[in-house]
Amino acid sequence: xxxxxxxxxxxENFPIAKLQLPEALDKLKNGKLxxxxxxxxxxxxxxxxYEEGKLISVLMxxxxxxxxxxxxxxxxxxxxxxxDSGSFNVYGFSKDVNQAVLxxxxxxxxxxxxxxxxxxxxxxxxRIKSERMTATLKISTDQSVGMIxxxxxxxxxxxxxxxxxxxSTPTKVQQIATxxxxxxxxxxxxxNDVANQDLSDQVNIRSLWASAKGGVFAPAEPxxxxxxxxxxxxxxxxxxxxxxxxxxxxxxxxxxxxxxxGKTLVDKELLNAGGIKALKDESKLRDFLNAVExxxxxxxxxxxxxxxxNAISLEVEKL
Amino acid sequence: MDFTSFFQYLTTxxxxxxxxxxxxxxxxxxxxxxxxxxxxxxxxxxxxxGNARLWTSVSxxxxxxxxxxxxxxxxxxxxxFKVTAVHTIIGAVSILLISxxxxxxxxxxxxxxxxxxxxxxxxxxxxxILLGSLFxxxxxxxxxxxxxxxxxxxxxxxxxxxxxxxxxxxxxxxxIKGSPIANGILSFVLVFFFIVIWKGSELYLQMYQWDPAxxxxxxxxxxxxxxxxxxxxxxxxxxxxxxAGAMLSGLxxxxxxxxxxxxxx
Numbered sequence: 001x002x003x004x005x006x007x008x009x010x011x012e013n014f015p016i017a018k019l020q021l022p023e024a025l026d027k028l029k030n031g032k033l034x035x036x037x038x039x040x041x042x043x044x045x046x047x048x049x050y051e052e053g054k055l056i057s058v059l060m061x062x063x064x065x066x067x068x069x070x071x072x073x074x075x076x077x078x079x080x081x082x083x084d085s086g087s088f089n090v091y092g093f094s095k096d097v098n099q100a101v102l103x104x105x106x107x108x109x110x111x112x113x114x115x116x117x118x119x120x121x122x123x124x125x126x127r128i129k130s131e132r133m134t135a136t137l138k139i140s141t142d143q144s145v146g147m148i149x150x151x152x153x154x155x156x157x158x159x160x161x162x163x164x165x166x167x168s169t170p171t172k173v174q175q176i177a178t179x180x181x182x183x184x185x186x187x188x189x190x191x192n193d194v195a196n197q198d199l200s201d202q203v204n205i206r207s208l209w210a211s212a213k214g215g216v217f218a219p220a221e222p223x224x225x226x227x228x229x230x231x232x233x234x235x236x237x238x239x240x241x242x243x244x245x246x247x248x249x250x251x252x253x254x255x256x257x258x259x260x261x262g263k264t265l266v267d268k269e270l271l272n273a274g275g276i277k278a279l280k281d282e283s284k285l286r287d288f289l290n291a292v293e294x295x296x297x298x299x300x301x302x303x304x305x306x307x308x309x310n311a312i313s314l315e316v317e318k319l
Numbered sequence: 320m321d322f323t324s325f326f327q328y329l330t331t332x333x334x335x336x337x338x339x340x341x342x343x344x345x346x347x348x349x350x351x352x353x354x355x356x357x358x359x360x361x362x363x364x365x366x367x368x369g370n371a372r373l374w375t376s377v378s379x380x381x382x383x384x385x386x387x388x389x390x391x392x393x394x395x396x397x398x399x400f401k402v403t404a405v406h407t408i409i410g411a412v413s414i415l416l417i418s419x420x421x422x423x424x425x426x427x428x429x430x431x432x433x434x435x436x437x438x439x440x441x442x443x444x445x446x447x448i449l450l451g452s453l454f455x456x457x458x459x460x461x462x463x464x465x466x467x468x469x470x471x472x473x474x475x476x477x478x479x480x481x482x483x484x485x486x487x488x489x490x491x492x493x494x495i496k497g498s499p500i501a502n503g504i505l506s507f508v509l510v511f512f513f514i515v516i517w518k519g520s521e522l523y524l525q526m527y528q529w530d531p532a533x534x535x536x537x538x539x540x541x542x543x544x545x546x547x548x549x550x551x552x553x554x555x556x557x558x559x560x561x562x563a564g565a566m567l568s569g570l571x572x573x574x575x576x577x578x579x580x581x582x583x584x
Binding site: 258259264265268294295298299303304 | 582584
């Protein structure tokens with residue numbers, strides 16, 4: 001099982017058997033989650049890292065084999081179909097901690113199980129600071145694991161296997177570091193190498209889910225899970241969605257950004273625009289977005305409105 | 320704090336200002352209060368810049384409160400009765416504007432329409448102040464008694480509209496619950512609560528003739544009238560509530576707009 005830091009618990013120990021994957025992932029996306037979702041199966045685990053609703057990383061670990069991103073998502077669907085036990089947890093993080101957790105999940109191993117007593121620890125910390133590393137420093141013994149989380153070289157939190165939340169003091173981690181046989185791992189990410197990707201745009205989970213649900217053991221139709229831009233060699237048709245689904249998604253986005261008036265506002269402006277299908281017309285879409293933005297100014301910040309506008313535009317593209 | 324020499328110096332460089340004969344002494348708390356309202360006015364104006372017009376109403380309202388508070392510190396306030404009367408009217412216009420802003424916000428939550436221009440707000444404010452000035456101009460020069468009546472009317476308007484505003488803000492909050500700005504709007508309940516305390520206790524003192532303005536008139540005109548109960552604990556409590564309410568309302572406006580800034584950043 002992954003040991004990932006625990007942040008603000010949003011969902012805890014939800015039975016995977018009751019989970020509809022596409023709906024669950026839509027909720028995390030529309031809820032603009034910054035944090036991680038963990039699927040804990042009996043023989044495998046999958047961690048999804050979100051940043052403001054964007055699915056930026058997926059890691060599936062099964063029998064010491066790791067799969068990442070699209071492959072991991074495909075394995076996740078398989079696992080969910082094949083297994084009817086396990087639990088689902090979602091934790092929210094601050095953006096800084098989230099980046100450090102991302103480093104833990106998919107960072108480059110700068111140090112790999114180095115014995116702590118052989119390391120100049122002070123020098124290591126200075127290196128993290130001077131190189132402005134976004135990283136997680138993991139200190140492990142046979143019994144305990146502690147973590148120090150860094151964002152741009154600054155410490156943003158501490159965590160250990162007995163904690164229920166990110167801590168602001170290093171007491172417990174320091175204790176672990178003094179135990180005999182303690183080793184150090186340092187995982188770091190450089191720049192925003194994955195910050196701009198949104199795997200949920202690249203992988204059509206709904207199709208994968210529907211296909212897998214249709215017959216696990218039946219010879220399934222091959223599903224093109226990537227958009228054309230992800231695999232330019234295979235020109236798969238763009239994913240289209242039912243207009244009711246798009247409308248529901250737009251309302252969910254507006255609700256997540258503006259609160260309960262979001263739905264009323266979208267309903268009203270859709271009526272003015274002539275319905276969801278009218279948004280295929282670029283000028284009508286522009287007018288719709290401008291009208292929504294104009295009223296949103298009394299409900300949310302400019303940044304939030306911009307994010308909402310972009311998210312709605314992406315949804316409309318699916319029409 | 321003694322500002323007598325400062326104003327005496329002013330009269331030497333601005334010749335048309337009347338000479339200062341009496342000492343000009345301010346309480347530090349009065350100066351702090353005016354400073355808070357100044358900060359509130361600046362911050363609310365900045366907030367309204369580029370925003371919907373209802374914030375223009377609210378920000379002009381808070382600016383006029385600052386203006387009215389600052390005017391009362393001016394040692395000539397008691398020399399120009401007509402100007403003082405106009406400033407009392409400006410005080411009433413300020414709460415009308417703030418209330419108008421929140422009524423528009425409530426309407427927005429129901430219709431989701433933002434209509435009207437900011438210019439209308441500026442012109443309507445100017446028009447209301449000019450009308451008030453005309454009213455004062457057309458009537459005899461107000462006496463100290465009349466000025467006190469003006470002040471009572473102003474406090475009544477403030478008290479009534481602040482209570483109404485508390486309910487309007489609660490209604491707005493109910494409608495916009497879940498939006499990023501909702502808690503910022505809810506903070507205005509605290510602002511209006513402190514204003515109710517401030518203006519309500521001031522009005523209470525005026526109604527029973529326990530206010531300093533009435534006591535000054537009794538002394539000046541040698542009425543030999545003693546307001547019954549003036550030495551009671553209630554009077555002291557009301558006076559404390561009035562000054563604490565004034566200070567806390569200024570502070571809470573600054574805090575509320577700072578919080579709103581944080582929310583809409």
